[in-house]
Amino acid sequence: MIDYVLLKTKKGDFEGFIVPRSEFSHKGFVTLKLKDGYNINVKKTDIISMKTMKKRATLEKFPKINIKTRKGLPNISLISTGGTIASRVDYETGGVKMALSPEEIMFAVPEMQNFVNIDSVKQVFNMASEDIFPEQWIKIAKTIVNELNKGSRGVVITHGTDTMHYTSAALSFLVRTSKPIILTGAQRSTDRGSSDTFLNLLCAGIAAGRSDLGEVAIVFHENLEDDFCFAIRGTRARKMHTERRDAFRPISSLPLLRIDKKGGIERTSDFKIFSDEKAKLDGGFDRNVALLKVYPGADPKILDFYLEKGIKGIIIEGTGFGHVPTNTLKKTDSWISKVKKLVDNGIFVGITSQTIYGKTSSTVYRNLRVLSKTGAVHLSNMIPETAYVKLGWALSKEKDIDKLKKLMLTNIAGEISDRTEENWFLK
């Protein structure tokens, strides 16, 4: 497999590596990676002959290509953390390979050379995103601050997609930046012909090196085509599909940028503008927090579990405008009484909505006022995942409950936003 071949076809002759087929490959096509790094898809019915020039076994090292540092292009840093984008199926051992090197990126995305120089590559760790916990957020944040302050114009962080929006929210609070901090990843591994890696990396590079964004954002496919990406604010992104390449969507907000693979950058919302200020780490993460979704029949005793565990704060995903059930007969066993018990114990209780989109309210219905009266705090249109991340961060900075409440309700990184963006529902 992945032999180096000469392919004679009805459309001309091509020389390159055969990209291994996967369950996601188009039937009826062969994908060839040409010497300049570009992929082409050749219709099987167009193939006249195929001649193997070199066997895989003889290709001991990754094929060399020349990377030139071009004068006048911005320098960016690449920080690799693992995930699908940094994995390649090893077709001999079945194992998973190392993080991408700059050579491999340029090989995968040769167009990148037209826009930026990748000046520095750091592999912080190589982890699947389901295993990236708050400890890892801090490590990534420290690496970013270091890279930016060493002179990078922006950073691209490659990351597994499943929890990328938790990490992007964490970096939004942990790093005070005025340069672009861009997270990206892939839904299909990089050695697959149909991988979304190429466009995502290219757009991320363009956003980090050439946009005037001074914030944290996730850059990912705008739609199923391979032409445009969105930059979505770090506190407003959510993975909304298990496998589509346009899985990341802005929630109750507009995208910040629309990025053309040819280098065009369209501003689609207001954001903090790039400047050359020093980046710095702000706060940490207090692990004594939890995220909890309520549902019909949910047992409020779960709140006792968290109380006994010693949490300092909890985010509840309520229903609708931010409800918990109010129907239990025995008052000491009700959701309301147990929420009150948490609050009375000095624990911060934040209320978000499991509808994902829209804004909570503490007043529209009587039952909302009942919940609010316990001291629980409705968090407006902050999405649940971001609220959880912000709470852990806020607790690392504020011990006083009143100051904590104030901080939770103060917009830090777009996590509480105004209502003009509602027309972007489900886009």
Add this chain to the structure above:
Amino acid sequence: MIDYVLLKTKKGDFEGFIVPRSEFSHKGFVTLKLKDGYNINVKKTDIISMKTMKKRATLEKFPKINIKTRKGLPNISLISTGGTIASRVDYETGGVKMALSPEEIMFAVPEMQNFVNIDSVKQVFNMASEDIFPEQWIKIAKTIVNELNKGSRGVVITHGTDTMHYTSAALSFLVRTSKPIILTGAQRSTDRGSSDTFLNLLCAGIAAGRSDLGEVAIVFHENLEDDFCFAIRGTRARKMHTERRDAFRPISSLPLLRIDKKGGIERTSDFKIFSDEKAKLDGGFDRNVALLKVYPGADPKILDFYLEKGIKGIIIEGTGFGHVPTNTLKKTDSWISKVKKLVDNGIFVGITSQTIYGKTSSTVYRNLRVLSKTGAVHLSNMIPETAYVKLGWALSKEKDIDKLKKLMLTNIAGEISDRTEENWFLK
């Protein structure tokens, strides 16, 4: 307030009740409910004079209108459970009023008389949706079976919106039907000029009385206009916005029907076709179930809480394709080991995805296979809320774990569906 007035305007003279203003009313307009039940909005700048004919205080009863039972029109039943649709602010006491009577519905939605006769109205209870628990699902299901078998062509159930999709999923499993069972509700109470009640009720009536649907569905605004509704399969609906009138969306599926307020019904997907078979109650709900979302930093000890509580089944909202964290160092404290402990104790563990859209997998990544090997079951594209409801229902029918697994993976009411509907992502 709500005086009966004569309004002289530049556009003509109108007589009717002033609809009380609310925080949602259009500024610059006065809404008048005419004698025939229709609402009109009058521009304030068009008003020449206003004369009060009767004070609110003298209107002791709800204004009478004549409801004619029309021959040849289908008879439907209305089942009221509470929620915003069945509430009116009482502008004198500030309290909340009774469920809608057939008179009030016809008064609110006079167009209904052109399509169906409301033959029977049952108020099962009057509860806010955050308080509707599995016990209430059973009550509603019994009432539906009774109404259908007494001869109704279909039923409309009015329900609070926040948990309506949990109830629609429950009814999809609890009631074996071949007649339309239509849930609807409102995001704004019925006495507000801007209420979505009118279109939703009208479309629900049309779907129940005149469509060839033989399933449970939620009927709600297609978009922000007041012209069309969707019927969304009961197991595939989700409230996706706290307050928009088009908050209910079909998840990883197509809508079943598109309903025009003028009576037109367009079929937009395959479904079970109407027939006159008897309805029957199938199973109940075992309350020993739970729904749990994982996130970065989530403590797996929560699974011990559920084990000690004596649950028989749990649905986990994993990340991406259906992951739990695999990163804990001490093996007995890991998510994987604790999931295995549940499974080893005969507890069903079902895996869904918090992306909401898309399908889980037990094979694409190594960590998925690790989770799957514990005996946890990935539930394809079943949405988490529906999976929770189905599990409680399935446990009421099957005690044997292998039969339970088989039932959970068998499509009963569209909760596990094929992939052709993916183009409906985020619509």
